[in-house]
């Protein structure tokens with residue numbers, strides 16, 4: 001069985017090509033296998049967000065191809081991409097991006113509604129996810145009544161609601177205190193182990209980097225190093241902190 005989930009072939013993204021070109025991502029080649037728990041690191045401006053956005057189908061490369069689970073997403077129309085993202089990719093952003101007028105449960109349920117899932121399926125998945133993020137008592141609370149760490153946990157549950165192939169997380173702990181950041185990493189690792197979800201997350205936080213099984217370093221839009229500590233194809237298991 002082919003376990004490659006993300007297959008990136010020589011992609012580049014150049015901003016301002018006609019004035020002062022910025023090679024945000026420069027000829028990057030990358031494979032991620034199912035079950036990986038991988039950190040994308042590098043100095044500010046090294047191209048982490050640009051790369052994540054292209055892998056997530058939010059932006060298109062100027063050159064190269066991105067194959068997700070056997071599908072060449074660089075050939076999809078904008079409409080096909082929306083549908084592909086909905087069924088295959090979960091996103092977690094630095095700023096949570098929860099919908100303020102919806103409850104925590106409704107925020108998580110929303111994407112399943114778009115997917116046309118039945119009420120029974122939605123309820124089951126919501127119960128399971130809120131148990132996994134340790135927030136079964138916060139189902140009907142709005143984001144404003146939750147701490148930053150709790151909001152980000154809901155954002156992770158929302159990203160997982162549709163049972164995506166993988167989760168892309170852009171600086172998921174950037175706005176969290178160290179206890180909440182550690183807690184979020186515990187939850188992401190638990191979900192990685194329990195559901196074999198592949199995680200690729202960008203970070204500047206050394207404590208988060210220490211928890212990754214593989215660390216890919218970008219410098220000036222190129223991969224400067226790619227180190228795997230252990231067998232990256234196995235679900236992540238480590239002591240909680």
Ligand SMILES: Nc1ncnc2c1ncn2[C@@H]1O[C@H](COP(=O)(O)OP(=O)(O)OP(=O)(O)O)[C@@H](O)[C@H]1O
Pocket residue numbers: 015016022023024042043044045046047048049050051
């Ligand atoms: N929309 C844009 N237009 C022009 N240049 C851009 C645009 N977005 C990003 N860039 C440039 O592309 C390069 C890579 O930016 P990117 O945001 O991907 O880096 P990053 O590693 O995620 O940075 P940070 O860690 O600060 O979030 C930078 O030089 C940035 O200034």
